[in-house]
Amino acid sequence: MSNQAAFLKEKNAQITVEERPIPKPGANELLIKNAAFATNPVDWKMQSSGNWIESYPTILGSDVAGTVEEAGSGVSHFKKGDRVAGFADVLASKNYDNGAFQQYTVLKDCAATRLPGSISFEEGSILPMAVATAGVGIFLALDIPRPPAKSQGGFLVWGASSSVGSAAVQIAASLGYTVYGVCSPRHSAYVKELGAHDTFDYNDSLVDKKIVQSLKAANEQIVIAYDAIVEHGSAQICVEVLEAFGGGKLCLTLPYPKDARQTERVEISSFYAARVVLEQDFGRWLFNEWLERSLADKTFIPSPAIEKVDGGIQAVQKALDMHKKGLSGKKLVITL
Ligand SMILES: NC(=O)c1ccc[n+]([C@@H]2O[C@H](COP(=O)([O-])OP(=O)(O)OC[C@H]3O[C@@H](n4cnc5c(N)ncnc54)[C@H](OP(=O)(O)O)[C@@H]3O)[C@@H](O)[C@H]2O)c1
Structure with missing residues (x-):
């Protein structure tokens, strides 16, 4: 052989x-x-x-x-x-x-x-890589209780149409979170099929404001964010969204960029699959x-x-x- x-x-x-x-x-x-x-x-x-x-x-x-x-x-x-x-x-x-x-x-x-x-x-x-990366981020970096424990609140996934992000959408939704995905509009329906409640377009320069306005209008809030991309300022935008709701936890598939604004109201972690x-x-x-x-x-x-x-x-x-x-x-x- x-x-x-x-x-x-x-x-x-x-x-x-x-x-x-x-x-x-x-x-x-x-x-x-x-x-x-x-x-x-x-x-x-x-x-x-x-x-x-x-x-x-x-x-x-x-x-x-x-x-x-x-x-x-x-x-x-x-x-x-x-x-x-x-x-x-x-x-x-x-x-x-x-x-x-x-x-x-x-x-x-x-x-x-x-x-x-x-x-x-x-x-x-x-x-394997998608599940490892989504699973390590959610259960170890964010320290979210494993099922059958249930969680609630808004969970933002940046890069929801990506391999890692689409796995994170599915896991977060299965845990009970109301998932908000950030992806191109062409993938919105698919990301919703995977369990997202709503999606937002990352190509829109006002995406952070639109997420916050939309959730506040619905009396919802985001408590956790998972950035699968960490490019073009996405981690900083996730921080701003979380801060608009009083802070929370953010996990990243790559290190938090050195030139991004530091914050005390958001607990930020990055990790390896x-x-x-x-x-x-x-x-x-x-x-x-x-x-x-x-x-x-x-x-x-x-x-x-x-x-x-x-x-x-x-x-x-x-x-x-x-x-x-x-x-x-x-x-x-x-x-x-
Ligand atoms: N820490 C770790 O152990 C670990 C493990 C695995 C991956 N990673 C890293 O995680 C990242 C994602 O990996 P992946 O395999 O999931 O990638 P991928 O599936 O190849 O990524 C492609 C997707 O990314 C989306 N995308 C590109 N730019 C975006 C942006 N600015 N905002 C939102 N979405 C954007 C695209 O969305 P649209 O088509 O909707 O435009 C596309 O569907 C990579 O940098 C990878 O190196 C890290």
Whole structure:
């Protein structure tokens, strides 16, 4: 058996596909025969900047779905033959056995989830990074009680049509929050289908004022904000919206910009998705319990829409180039 892998051999090099041995899983790990993987912004950012890479060559990719080929000796939740999706943690482990963009990947069992028959491998492949990032932000950074506890109040998601933002919309709505999404008008209906009560257009220079006016008119308020984008002043605008309602909590997928206004009335935190493998009890709850249950009862669905990139593993560079140019309400998936 062979393992074709998409290697990055040096900073900013083009991806090249070569054979390598099939990796072996450790005690609490799974060897997955990959069926599909998806790209994330961090992949092209790592390729071009070299950030988070300790040595070359490496294999990028965080999102993967496939079949369990071998379960480590300490694994009890999964068995050979299970259909799974998982967070490939090369970003944190620095070990390219854990990169998604190859035919076989080693996953931590705490960051994998069994897929119900209703979810294809392609749909499964777009879940892990989005769920990890939304879940870590909501349950760890914002410290919101886990279900079945219920929450209430207004929850703003900036970038609600993005991969991470659309997952945050679904989780926040399922917890009981009244969700307000910020996205392009073309994605408003979709974001509402995912659970948002209303949406606002980030291209509108008065978006912050419109959010505040609209909620005050309805006697509602925003207590929490999740900024999935952190670009073009979005974090600062989230702060201003929260301050208009007396303050609150804001979490960010990137650090709060140094030149943004500091505030004491908003508690701001940023975080990394990789906490699902670093804090394994949390990862197990999120991936082995909550996500499995939520996919089975369809209270959480893979989002946003999938665009397939043809060409198998040879198409990794093409997919990274497409993602770098910017996506709108979709996720790129390669089927192996
Ligand atoms: N901290 C972490 O561990 C972590 C993990 C994952 C991702 N991230 C970061 O989080 C960010 C989002 O990642 P992603 O995978 O969700 O991205 P993505 O799906 O590729 O983002 C594309 C979406 O972003 C929306 N968008 C672009 N600019 C926007 C703006 N100014 N305001 C609101 N929406 C905007 C677009 O919306 P429209 O189409 O509606 O215009 C589009 O749907 C990236 O910077 C990524 O690097 C961080």
